[in-house]
Amino acid sequence: MEIRQINDEYSVTAQIALEDLEEIKALGFKSVVCNRPDDEDPGQPSFAAIAARAAELGLETAHVPISGPPPAEAVLAMVDVLEELPKPMLSYCRSGNRSTIIYQQTLNKR
Numbered sequence: 001m002e003i004r005q006i007n008d009e010y011s012v013t014a015q016i017a018l019e020d021l022e023e024i025k026a027l028g029f030k031s032v033v034c035n036r037p038d039d040e041d042p043g044q045p046s047f048a049a050i051a052a053r054a055a056e057l058g059l060e061t062a063h064v065p066i067s068g069p070p071p072a073e074a075v076l077a078m079v080d081v082l083e084e085l086p087k088p089m090l091s092y093c094r095s096g097n098r099s100t101i102i103y104q105q106t107l108n109k110r
Contacts, residue, residue, distance in 0.1 A: 003027070004096060009087040010103055012096040018045055018053045025057045030086035033078075035093040035102060037065040060085050066093075070102040078102050079109045 001020050005011045015036065016024070024032060032054050034047045051061040062081040066074045082089070082103075091099035 002096075003090065004100075006100065006103060009089060010082075011088065011090050012099040012103070013090060013092045014095050015041075015044060016050065016092050018049060021050070021053050021057055021059065024090055025059055029059065029088050029090045031060040031062070031089045033062045033064060033081055033085070033089060033091040033099070035064055035066055035091055035099045037067060040067070040094065064102070066098055066102060070098070070105055075102060075105045075109060079106045082106055 001013055001016060001023065003011050003013045011029075016032075021032070032050065034050060036044065038044070038046050047061075047063045051063070054061045062085060064074055064077045064081060070078070091103065093099045
């Protein structure tokens, strides 16, 4: 897992595995956001599986799936997530790129 810190409250990474959640918790993250649609790639863990394991560890989660450039409704959903979930927050997608882009697009909406 290669985590890229955007600022003190928000970091991004590529697809996580269920076993990564313990490390994510140990690193001090309070919430995890998935920006991937389920079944985007074969073998990808479902958001439900990630959310269930995260809940067991006391991490909050949100699912704001996007494919390609984020549509306006996804950006607004991400604004809500950023306002409501505890920080620091780790957001992931296939590579971390979409999670970075959607965050950047929220900056003028908050």
